[in-house]
Amino acid sequence: FLGEFAMLLARKARSVAIPSLEIDQPDVRRASHASSVGPIDETQIFYLMSRGLSREEARKSIVLGFLEPVVARIPLGDAQDRLRQLLEDKWPAAQPVAA
Known part of the structure; x- marks a missing residue:
């Protein structure tokens, strides 16, 4: 599991969240990712x-x-x-x- 989380502390703050997985193992059956951004x-x-x-x-x-x-x-x-x-x-x- 890969997660990316950001907390915005100012009104003009920005965050670009691009959770991505690169799976290079043939025996991996499942992988997941998530992203959360907010104040x-x-x-x-x-x-x-x-x-x-x-x-x-x-x-x-x-x-x-x-x-x-x-x-x-x-x-x-x-x-x-x-x-x-x-x-x-x-x-x-x-x-x-x-x-």
């Missing part, structure tokens, strides 16, 4: 806000959670920690999307 789900923001987070804290949690599977695949723990810190440090500079 942060307002239902998720509402849920986190109902648990006491501000709108911006909710957005940050959702975005960092979206990126975590990618960060976790980095084989070096120190590099993972450094990337997480860079993402945390970068967040205040991000321009929030008006609701």
Whole structure:
């Protein structure tokens, strides 16, 4: 299975998702792919806000959670920690999307 996922964080943001598979093994019986592109789900923001987070804290949690599977695949723990810190440090500079 091949998946490609993008989260749009600004109104003018764009993503081109072209999931494609090149199968070069004759014994493969089935392969699939998917693509998903969209903004942060307002239902998720509402849920986190109902648990006491501000709108911006909710957005940050959702975005960092979206990126975590990618960060976790980095084989070096120190590099993972450094990337997480860079993402945390970068967040205040991000321009929030008006609701």
